[in-house]
Structure formats: structure tokens, C-alpha cells
Amino acid sequence: MTTQQDCRALDAQDPLAPLRGHFNLPPGVIYLDGNSLGVLPKATAARVADVVVREWGQDLIRSWNTASWFDLPQRLGNQLAPLIGAGRDEVVCTDSTSVNLYKVLSAALNIAREDSPVRRRVVSERSNFPTDLYIAEGLCKERGLELVLVEPEEINVALTQDVAVLMLTHVNYRTGAMHDMAALTAAAHAAGALTVWDLAHSAGAVPVDLNGAGADFSIGCGYKYLNGGPGAPAFVWVHPRHADRFWQPLSGWWGHAAPFQFTPDYQPAPGIQRYLCGTQPIISLSALQCGLDVFTAAEALGGMAALRDKSLALTDLFIRLVEERCAGHGLGLATPRDHARRGSQVCLTREEGLGVRGQGSGAYAIVQALIARGVIGDYRAGSGAASHAGKGDGGPRLHKDILRFGFTPLYIGYEDVWNAVEHLRQVLDTGEWQRPEFNQIHAVT
Amino acid sequence: MTTQQDCRALDAQDPLAPLRGHFNLPPGVIYLDGNSLGVLPKATAARVADVVVREWGQDLIRSWNTASWFDLPQRLGNQLAPLIGAGRDEVVCTDSTSVNLYKVLSAALNIAREDSPVRRRVVSERSNFPTDLYIAEGLCKERGLELVLVEPEEINVALTQDVAVLMLTHVNYRTGAMHDMAALTAAAHAAGALTVWDLAHSAGAVPVDLNGAGADFSIGCGYKYLNGGPGAPAFVWVHPRHADRFWQPLSGWWGHAAPFQFTPDYQPAPGIQRYLCGTQPIISLSALQCGLDVFTAAEALGGMAALRDKSLALTDLFIRLVEERCAGHGLGLATPRDHARRGSQVCLTREEGLGVRGQGSGAYAIVQALIARGVIGDYRAGSGAASHAGKGDGGPRLHKDILRFGFTPLYIGYEDVWNAVEHLRQVLDTGEWQRPEFNQIHAVT
Numbered sequence: 001m002t003t004q005q006d007c008r009a010l011d012a013q014d015p016l017a018p019l020r021g022h023f024n025l026p027p028g029v030i031y032l033d034g035n036s037l038g039v040l041p042k043a044t045a046a047r048v049a050d051v052v053v054r055e056w057g058q059d060l061i062r063s064w065n066t067a068s069w070f071d072l073p074q075r076l077g078n079q080l081a082p083l084i085g086a087g088r089d090e091v092v093c094t095d096s097t098s099v100n101l102y103k104v105l106s107a108a109l110n111i112a113r114e115d116s117p118v119r120r121r122v123v124s125e126r127s128n129f130p131t132d133l134y135i136a137e138g139l140c141k142e143r144g145l146e147l148v149l150v151e152p153e154e155i156n157v158a159l160t161q162d163v164a165v166l167m168l169t170h171v172n173y174r175t176g177a178m179h180d181m182a183a184l185t186a187a188a189h190a191a192g193a194l195t196v197w198d199l200a201h202s203a204g205a206v207p208v209d210l211n212g213a214g215a216d217f218s219i220g221c222g223y224k225y226l227n228g229g230p231g232a233p234a235f236v237w238v239h240p241r242h243a244d245r246f247w248q249p250l251s252g253w254w255g256h257a258a259p260f261q262f263t264p265d266y267q268p269a270p271g272i273q274r275y276l277c278g279t280q281p282i283i284s285l286s287a288l289q290c291g292l293d294v295f296t297a298a299e300a301l302g303g304m305a306a307l308r309d310k311s312l313a314l315t316d317l318f319i320r321l322v323e324e325r326c327a328g329h330g331l332g333l334a335t336p337r338d339h340a341r342r343g344s345q346v347c348l349t350r351e352e353g354l355g356v357r358g359q360g361s362g363a364y365a366i367v368q369a370l371i372a373r374g375v376i377g378d379y380r381a382g383s384g385a386a387s388h389a390g391k392g393d394g395g396p397r398l399h400k401d402i403l404r405f406g407f408t409p410l411y412i413g414y415e416d417v418w419n420a421v422e423h424l425r426q427v428l429d430t431g432e433w434q435r436p437e438f439n440q441i442h443a444v445t
Numbered sequence: 446m447t448t449q450q451d452c453r454a455l456d457a458q459d460p461l462a463p464l465r466g467h468f469n470l471p472p473g474v475i476y477l478d479g480n481s482l483g484v485l486p487k488a489t490a491a492r493v494a495d496v497v498v499r500e501w502g503q504d505l506i507r508s509w510n511t512a513s514w515f516d517l518p519q520r521l522g523n524q525l526a527p528l529i530g531a532g533r534d535e536v537v538c539t540d541s542t543s544v545n546l547y548k549v550l551s552a553a554l555n556i557a558r559e560d561s562p563v564r565r566r567v568v569s570e571r572s573n574f575p576t577d578l579y580i581a582e583g584l585c586k587e588r589g590l591e592l593v594l595v596e597p598e599e600i601n602v603a604l605t606q607d608v609a610v611l612m613l614t615h616v617n618y619r620t621g622a623m624h625d626m627a628a629l630t631a632a633a634h635a636a637g638a639l640t641v642w643d644l645a646h647s648a649g650a651v652p653v654d655l656n657g658a659g660a661d662f663s664i665g666c667g668y669k670y671l672n673g674g675p676g677a678p679a680f681v682w683v684h685p686r687h688a689d690r691f692w693q694p695l696s697g698w699w700g701h702a703a704p705f706q707f708t709p710d711y712q713p714a715p716g717i718q719r720y721l722c723g724t725q726p727i728i729s730l731s732a733l734q735c736g737l738d739v740f741t742a743a744e745a746l747g748g749m750a751a752l753r754d755k756s757l758a759l760t761d762l763f764i765r766l767v768e769e770r771c772a773g774h775g776l777g778l779a780t781p782r783d784h785a786r787r788g789s790q791v792c793l794t795r796e797e798g799l800g801v802r803g804q805g806s807g808a809y810a811i812v813q814a815l816i817a818r819g820v821i822g823d824y825r826a827g828s829g830a831a832s833h834a835g836k837g838d839g840g841p842r843l844h845k846d847i848l849r850f851g852f853t854p855l856y857i858g859y860e861d862v863w864n865a866v867e868h869l870r871q872v873l874d875t876g877e878w879q880r881p882e883f884n885q886i887h888a889v890t
Contacts, residue, residue, distance in 0.1 A: 026503045033506045040502035048497050048728065049490060056675050057485035058471045061478045061821065069675060096723025098697030099544060126709060131698035131723065134711035138696035149709060223724070230501050230514060230727035251583035252543030253576035262825065264571060264594060266579035278541025278576065279668070282675035283493065284726030376506065380707065 001324055002317065002418075010317075010414035016301055016310050020411045022294045023227070030416045030423075032377045035173075035201055035345050035406030038227030044290040051286045069282050073254070074273065076285065077235060079292045080226070083304060084199060084218065085209030086237045092272050093288060094254075094280055097200055097221050097234040101135045103248040103275055104217035104236060105167060108194045109143065110246040112164035116192060119164035120145045123193070125152055127399065129173045132198055136167055152177070155184065159191035166193050170208065171201035171343030174380055174402055176315075176335040178206065178343045182213040189214065194242075200224060203235070204295060205311065205344035205408075207304045216242060225344065225408060226295075228288035236275045243271045252277035294410060310409035311344045314417055318346050318405065321421040329428040330354045330361075334402060344407055349400040352382075356434050363401035368438035369427040375420045377405040446769055447762065447863075455762075455859035461746055461755050465856045467739045468672070475861045475868075477822045480618075480646055480790050480851030483672030489735040496731045514727050518699075519718065521730065522680060524737045525671070528749060529644060529663065530654030531682045537717050538733060539699075539725055542645055542666045542679040546580045548693035548720055549662035549681060550612060553639045554588065555691040557609035561637060564609035565590045568638070570597055572844065574618045577643055581612055597622070600629065604636035611638050615653065616646035616788030619825050619847055621760075621780040623651065623788045627658040634659065639687075645669060648680070649740060650756070650789035650853075652749045661687055670789065670853060671740075673733030681720045688716045697722035739855060755854035756789045759862055763791050763850065766866040774873040775799045775806075779847060789852055794845040797827075801879050808846035813883035814872040820865045822850040 011017060024040045025031060031039055055063040064070050077091035084091070094100070105122070112119050122136050126149040133149070140147045150158045159166065166188040171178045185195045199220030202208050204227075210218050216239050222232030247268050253259050254276035257267040268274035298307060319333060334347040348363075355362035367379040382401040405420070427433050456462060469485045470476060476484055500508040509515050522536030529536070539545070550567070557564050567581050571594040578594070585592045595603045604611065611633040616623045626642060633640045644665030647653050649672075655663050661684050667677030692713050698704050699721035702712040713719035743752060764778060779792040793808075800807035812824040825847040850865070872878050 024498075024502050026505070029505075031505060037501075037506045039505065040497065045494060045497050045502075048493055052485065052490050052493050052674070052732070053469075056482075057469050057490075060471070060474075060476060060484065061482045061823070062816075063675070095540070095544065096697070096725070098723030099540065099695060102695055128709075130701075130707045130709055133709050134696045134698060134701065137711050138692055138694055141692075142694055221724075229497070230508070231724045231730070233726060234723070247583055247586075249583055249587055250544060250547055251579045252541070253579060256575075256579065262575045263828075264573075264575055264578050266582050278543030278679070279666075279676045280541070281678060281726040281729030283732055284729040285676070287497070287728055371507075378506070383708075 002321060004415065004418045007317070007414040007418040014310065014413065016298070016306060016409060017413065019294065019298055019301065020413065022297065023411045025411060028374045030375045030420050032375065032405040032407065032412070032420060034408035035205070035224055035404070036378055037230060038224055038291065038408070039411060041227055041290040041294055043293060044229065044287050047290050048283060048287050051283050072282065072285050073276055073280060076289055076292060077272070079289070079296065080203070080235055083208065083295055084203055084220070084237065085211050085213070087211060087240070090240060090272055091235055091237045092276055093222060093233050093235045093285065094276050095234060097198070097219055098131050098135050099250065100219040100234050100236040100275070101132055101196070101198065102139065103250055104196055104219055104238065105136060105139055105165065106249045107238070107242065107246050108165045108196055108217050109139070109145070111242055112194050119162055119193070121148050121163045122146070122165045122167055123148045123150065123155065123158045123163050124167045125155070125169070125172070126150060127172060127174055128169050129198065129200065132167065132169060152179070156187055159187055159193060161192065163191060163193040165196055167196040169198040169200060171206065173201055174334070174399065175347050176343045176345040178341050180340070181208070181215065185213045185215050201343055201345070207308050210237060211239070215239065222288045222291070226288065227291035229284060229291070231284065232288045232291070233280060233285050236272070238272055238275060240271070243274070248275050250277040254278060254280070298410070307409045311407055312339050312342070314407040314409060314412060314414065315342060315344065315346050317414060317417045318407065318421065321417065322348065322424065325421055325425045326428055332400070334400070346405050346407070348403040350403065352400070356439055361401040362433060363403050364441060365438040366427060366433045367403055369433040369435070370423055372438070373423045373427070375423045377403060380404055447766060449860065449863050452762070452859040452863040459755065459858065461743070461751060461854055462858065464739065464743055464746065465858070467742065468856045470856060473819045475820045475865050477820065477850040477852065477857070477865060479853035480650070480669055480849070481823055482675060483669055483736065483853070484856060486672055486735040486739055488738060489674065489732050492735050493728060493732050496728050517727065517730050518721055518725060521734055521737060522717070524734070524741065525648070525680055528653065528740055529648050529665070529682065530656050530658070532656060532685070535685060535717055536680055536682045537721055538667060538678050538680045538730065539721050540679060542643070542664055543576050543580050544695065545664040545679050545681040545720070546577055546641070546643065547584065548695055549641055549664055549683065550581060550584055550610065551694045552683070552687065552691050553610045553641055553662050554584065554590070556687055557639050564607055564638070566593050566608045567591070567610045567612055568593045568595065568600065568603045568608050569612045570600070570614070570617070571595060572617060572619055573614050574643065574645065577612065577614060597624070601632055604632055604638060606637065608636060608638040610641055612641040614643040614645060616651065618646055619779070619844065620792050621788040621790040623786050625785070626653070626660065630658045630660050646788055646790070652753050655682060656684070660684065667733045667736070671733065672736035674729060674736070676729065677733045677736070678725060678730050681717070683717055683720060685716070688719070693720055695722040699723060699725070743855070752854045756852055757784050757787070759852040759854060759857060759859065760787060760789065760791050762859060762862045763852065763866065766863065767793065767869065770866055770870045771873055777845070779845070791850050791852070793848040795848065797845070801884055806846040807878060808848050809886060810883040811872060811878045812848055814878040814880070815868055817883070818868045818872070820868045822848060825849055
């Protein structure tokens with residue numbers, strides 16, 4: 001059995017432990033929701049204040065030049081690139097993940113269908129992050145194409161000759177299961193399809209090698225594992241072999257070849273810069289840099305490889321401790337045990353019928369009780385046949401309710417894991433989660 | 446002749462003068478570029494720091510509820526609505542102007558073409574803000590439609606039976622000329638077309654009455670006259686009669702009817718909320734509120750009507766002083782003298798051939814010399830037959846180089862206008878603008 005002392009010893013030996021000093025963590029909180037909104041880097045408040053007071057307030061319009069606002073999307077893109085296996089000048093940080101998905105999925109469809117007009121399907125995973133499916137649904141509707149949603153194990157079979165694009169989120173938001181990017185990209189290419197990878201739960205969480213996998217298009221989120229701040233601008237990557245083919249549909253001034261010549265006709269910039277559109281929120285974009293700076297600092301301590309080792313150790317420990325200490329409460333494991341298939345989060349399920357008065361699973365109430373103790377994870381509702389409209393290939397599947405815990409090796413330690421599980425054990429053993437205040441669903445998130 | 450004393454007296458009597466106290470203006474600067482990037486409200490730095498340190502750093506993911514991040518686009522939209530003649534729950538602040546234009550132009554085309562499929566033209570103004578034309582060009586190309594660019598006086602003739610949408614910027618960015626929104630909307634409707642109005646240079650600058658004009662769609666910018674900060678999120682308005690027809694193409698989670706149910710299929714929210722897409726940059730969005738708060742404070746002093754009176758008085762004064770004191774230097778007036786056709790800026794032209802060694806107009810150098818003296822306006826290059834690709838109805842027209850000066854009655858006073866013109870007079874009379882350092886074009890903006 002693992003003890004609290006063992007966990008303390010692991011922290012004492014952890015070469016990455018100094019990285020926690022780069023963040024402001026609220027006292028009394030064990031934050032296991034960095035997969036939803038990352039924490040505040042210590043440098044961010046001063047950086048944001050400088051952008052507001054000096055760059056904006058004092059230097060005003062001149063900051064487009066003197067503070068290099070114009071280059072910010074590319075500069076941040078270049079800083080992010082090594083985390084995702086992208087090359088220099090292949091990434092820009094801009095807009096939201098959803099907007100960027102619209103750009104790359106449009107471009108991917110244009111390319112795939114120019115090469116082979118019979119390809120009229122987009123294949124994705126039924127439990128892909130919903131906004132990705134919404135964007136794809138909208139684009140398919142607009143163009144008279146078909147969105148086909150399948151289970152993970154059905155993807156290979158679904159890659160038929162009429163598929164234009166395979167669109168997947170690398171690490172599943174509900175389960176933490178990670179796809180084999182290289183294998184699925186190869187399978188898509190073998191079927192003549194292109195790939196779009198959403199790295200929302202991967203960038204900064206697991207090593208990613210877009211170029212190594214031969215991927216085609218990718219997008220991802222700035223405010224989860226990258227700690228860029230609430231709603232931080234997202235990023236977009238396009239393989240250089242595709243970057244100059246077609247406009248992306250959001251053809252705004254920042255993606256123009258000569259943005260300050262104010263010509264009335266659009267000429268797309270070469271390369272990834274054409275994936276920029278309108279003027280970016282400079283304050284939020286500048287904050288993202290402080291999140292990326294921590295990863296730059298982590299390079300000296302082994303970078304993403306070392307972070308990945310620690311992430312797996314943390315999630316292994318959490319799984320083991322939950323199984324050792326919280327048995328008999330109807331919890332199950334939704335996240336793969338296989339390291340090669342696990343992201344940086346652990347998702348527990350709970351059986352239906354175990355909630356108060358036999359209603360529901362009680363998972364929501366357990367998460368609320370943990371939050372009241374300062375252990376912040378989150379809850380994702382399961383899906384039942386009645387609540388979901390099935391699409392594409394045969395209707396809905398059932399998912400259990402989920403208790404979701406993200407483990408960010410930049411600032412989570414081994415004793416944090418111990419303490420989180422100890423709180424979970426107490427919440428379950430004492431029945432604390434059954435209190436009425438934890439069973440009222442009122443929040444928007 | 447108007448004297449400096451006269452200007453001081455006007456400032457002393459100005460009931461709006463206290464509003465200047467809401468802003469941090471750099472010492473020694475007369476800022477006449479608020480039409481490009483507004484200045485920093487005094488409240489913004491503290492508000493942004495609170496969002497970063499408390500809402501994000503301390504409350505973390507809980508701020509979606511406790512700080513009402515989720516409602517922010519609607520709350521700011523409701524605060525902005527009175528400035529543009531919009532009703533409650535008709536406006537959201539979100540994304541960039543270009544992205545919002547893509548949404549509303551798509552929706553307008555869907556509606557116009559469902560009602561009458563033969564309508565396959567979008568009419569706009571050749572000197573419309575370029576990014577608007579780029580977005581329209583992209584959408585027309587994607588859908589096999591035609592973008593027709595005309596001069597302002599040709600708009601009525603261009604409104605033929607095959608026009609789907611008339612897309613205009615209310616106040617022209619180059620000349621400050623303002624369209625008659627009600628008359629052009631009526632003309633478009635009489636021809637069976639819908640209207641899309643870009644209020645980038647109108648919102649917070651001139652009174653706007655979208656509902657009064659019966660307009661169909663509108664978008665605008667948060668970082669110019671609204672003082673929301675660099676790249677502040679933009680806004681979008683849709684007339685309620687259209688709001689529930691069609692999805693806008695960027696169908697992301699924030700525009701979903703039940704965004705936290707995580708269903709795999711998209712169901713658009715009713716009303717303007719469906720024009721939201723992905724997660725918004727909360728820090729930048731929060732800063733915008735401080736800009737809007739100044740307009741709320743201005744309500745007690747007469748609101749937009751009083752601001753408009755002062756704006757016209759300032760631009761009248763600037764025109765008069767330039768004509769009285771800077772004659773004989775080849776300057777002309779690009780902005781209409783007619784109040785009904787003037788926005789909140791004055792644009793001067795300069796004759797070609799008056800630059801150093803007879804090259805160009807010298808307008809760029811004059812602006813640079815003014816900036817060196819702390820009088821910040823900007824320069825927009827003229828267009829020649831060689832540099833522009835004509836589109837639509839007969840090719841390019843020539844425009845002269847422009848010296849552009851924005852007058853924001855919230856923080857510009859009458860003596861500021863005097864001093865700006867006095868600097869301009871000195872720059873011209875002494876030939877200071879001919880110095881080599883003012884004639885090197887190196888900046889990106």
C-alpha cells in the first residue's frame with residue numbers, strides 16, 4: 001500500500017518540483033481542473049499590467065510597431081511549436097478553438113474534395129468535444145456533406161473511399177483516452193483522407209509530434225494546459241504542404257499578404273499567416289505568453305518528456321490510491337490504464353442508482369462535496385438514449401456520469417494526489433456527499 | 446479669426462469636459478487617433494488586475510458562475526445597445542469585427558437567397574474598409590456569388606433586382622464621410638435587398654439608430670471610439686425579425702441552446718446568443734466594459750446627443766483653423782462639410798508632387814513630423830491605378846494620400862484642436878516635415 005510518506009518522498013525527489021513556483025495557486029486548493037482552465041502564472045499580472053498601462057495607455061497606436069503587437073500571433077506560435085512537434089513559422093495563436101476549427105476544416109474539405117470530389121464525408125468520434133461536432137455539423141450542412149460519428153474502435157472501418165476528412169480530438173475530454181495520432185493519420189492517408197487534430201487536451205499535457213505523425217491540420221486551446229488565462233486565444237497549425245493551398249474562409253486583414261496596403265482585393269499571405277483573420281485581443285494574447293514561458297523554463301528540466309513521465313506517475317498514483325482507498329463506493333475507471341492511450345487526466349465513473357434516494361449516480365454531488373473541501377475537479381453528465389440525438393451510423397450509446405480530474409505536472413505534486421484521494425475517501429465513507437447542498441444542480445458549468 | 450483664447454473659453458464652458466477625467470492620457474500628447482485605437486480609461490487597469498488576480502487566479506473555474514463570465518458577451522451587449530439604437534438582448538460583444546461580419550453576411554445571404562434565389566450580388570463601396578471587402582470576397586467566392594464595388598454616388602443605381610445584400614461601413618475610414626443609414630436601408634429594402642452595416646467608426650462616435658433605420662444586420666469594433674483596449678472584442682447585432690432564421694456558420698458551443706448539456710448535435714440558442722461561437726478572451730472582454738462605462742457616465746451629461754454636438758464643434762473648428770492657418774501648403778478636405786454626412790474625424794488630402802524632391806504628396810512625412818511633436822494622427826496612402834485591382838463595375842479610381850485626424854469628444858478639447866493645428870502650421874511653415882527621418886517609411890501601421 002502507498003502511504004502519504006511515500007508521496008512526500010516522491011515530491012522531495014521530483015526534479016520538476018521547482019516549476020510550481022512559477023504559479024500563484026490559491027491557498028487550501030488542490031486544483032485538478034487545469035484541463036478546463038489552467039492556473040495563473042506568477043508573471044502574468046505584471047505582464048498584463050504592462051500591456052495595459054504602458055503599451056496601450058502610454059504608447060497607444062505606436063505599440064503596433066514598438067511592442068510588436070503585429071507579430072504577436074506568430075511569436076507565440078513559434079514559442080508553442082516545439083510542444084506540438086511543429087516547425088518554425090507553422091503555428092499562429094489567434095481566435096478561438098471553434099473559429100480555428102472552422103478555418104482548417106474548411107481548408108481540409110477544399111483540398112480533399114478538389115483532389116477527389118466523391119469524398120463527401122467527415123468522420124469523427126461521437127464523444128468528441130461537442131463544439132467540434134457543432135462546427136463540423138454546420139460546415140457539412142452548409143456544403144451538403146455528411147458528418148459521420150462513430151465509436152473509437154469503429155474509426156478504421158469508417159475510413160471508406162468517400163471520406164474527405166478524419167477529424168479527431170487527440171485526448172478525449174470525457175475519458176482522457178488518447179488516440180494514436182501517427183497510426184490514425186496513416187490509416188486516414190491510406191484511405192485518401194486528410195486529418196484534423198484538436199489538441200485542446202494535448203498541448204502542454206502530453207508530447208505531440210504533428211510533423212512526425214504526418215498530420216495535416218491541427219488546432220488547440222490556450223487556456224487549459226497552456227495556462228494562458230480564461231478564454232485565451234487558441235492556436236492553429238497547418239502542414240506546410242497544405243498551407244498555401246486555398247484561402248481559409250475567414251479571409252480578414254491580418255491574413256493578407258500586404259495588410260497595410262489597404263488594397264480592396266484579398267491576397268492571402270504565404271504560409272500559416274493566412275490563417276489569421278481580424279484584430280486580436282492583445283491583452284489576452286499577451287497573457288498567453290506567460291503560460292508558454294513556463295514551458296520554455298521547463299526545457300532545462302527535461303521539457304515535455306520529463307513532464308510526461310511525471311504526469312503518468314501522478315495519474316498512475318491517483319488510480320492506484322482510489323482503488324486502494326475508495327473501494328466499495330461504485331467507482332469505476334473510464335481512463336485507459338495503458339500509458340500509450342492515456343492523456344493527463346483521470347476520469348472516474350459512478351454507477352447509476354447510487355445517488356441520493358437511488359436517483360442518478362451521485363457523481364455530481366461527490367464533485368461538489370470535493371470542491372467544498374478545496375479539491376477542484378469537475379463533473380460531466382453521462383448520456384442516455386433519451387437525451388441524445390444519435391447521428392450518422394446507428395444512434396446513441398450510453399455513457400456513465402464522470403468525475404473528472406486533470407493532473408498538471410507543472411504544479412501538481414504527489415502529496416496533492418494523496419490528499420485529493422483522502423478527501424474523496426472521507427466524502428464517500430462519511431456520506432458527506434449526500435448533503436442537500438451538494439445535490440442541487442444550479443451552476444452553469 | 447478664431448484665437449487660442451476663444452478655444453480656451455470653449456473648454457471652460459464645455460459641459461462634457463469632466464469626461465476627460467475618466468481617461469489616462471499620456472502627458473504631452475494630443476491624441477487624434479481614437480478612431481484607430483481608443484485611449485485607456487482610468488478604471489481599466491484595476492479592473493483587468495482584478496480579473497487576472499481574483500477572478501482567474503483565485504476563483505479559477507468557479508468564475509464562470511461567480512464572476513458571470515458566461516453572461517459577459519450579453520451584459521456588454523446590453524450596455525452598448527443604447528449607443529447604436531439596439532434593444533435589450535439584441536447585441537453581443539464577441540470575436541473580431543471580421544469574424545462577426547462573416548457570420549452576419551452569411552446569414553443575410555441565406556435569408557435573402559432563400560426568399561429570392563436569383564439574388565446573387567453583394568453591393569459594397571470600393572473604399573469600404575478593406576477587411577470587410579476581403580470577408581465579402583471570400584464568402585462570394587465560396588458561394589459562387591458576385592461582389593460589386595461602386596462609388597458612394599452609384600449605390601442607388603447598383604441596387605438592382607439581383608442584389609441580395611447591401612454591405613456598407615456607416616462612416617468611411619478614409620474620408621470620415623457618413624452614409625444616410627435610414628435612406629440607404631430604405632432603398633435597399635425597396636429593391637428587395639438586406640443591409641449589413643459596419644459601425645466600426647460610428648459606435649460611440651455618432652448617434653446610431655439601427656432599429657429606427659430598420660437595418661437588418663450590424664457589426665462593429667470595440668477598440669476605436671469605445672475605448673475597449675487593443676483588439677478588444679467586437680460586437681454583433683441582428684434585427685429580431687432575422688435573429689432566429691438560419692444558423693450563423695460559426696456554430697460553436699457558446700451559441701448553443703443548452704451549452705452545458707454537451708449534446709453532440711447543435712441546437713442554436715434563440716435570438717442573438719446564437720451569434721456567439723467559441724470561448725471568449727475574458728480579460729480583454731472585461732476591459733471593454735470600462736470603455737462602455739464612460740458612455741454610461743456620459744448619459745447624465747446628455748449622452749450621445751451632447752457628444753455629437755461637441756464632435757461636430759471640434760471637427761468644424763479643426764477644418765476652420767486648418768483653412769485659416771495652414772493655407773498655401775496644398776492641403777485639401779476629404780471630409781464632408783455637411784454635418785449630416787460627417788463622422789467624428791477629419792481627413793485632409795495633399796496634392797501629389799509636393800513631397801520631398803517632388804516625389805509623392807509628403808502626407809506621410811507631415812504625419813510623422815506631427816507624431817514627433819506629440820500630435821498623433823495617422824496616414825492612409827492614396828490609391829493609384831497601378832496599385833489596385835479594380836473589381837465589379839469598371840476598375841479602379843484614384844484617391845489622394847490622406848492625413849487622418851480623429852476627434853473623440855470624450856477626451857479631446859477645443860484648445861487641443863488649436864494646439865494640433867498650430868503644430869501642423871509650424872511643421873508646414875518651417876519645412877520640418879522634409880527632414881529625412883520623417884520620410885523613411887518603415888513602420889507596419
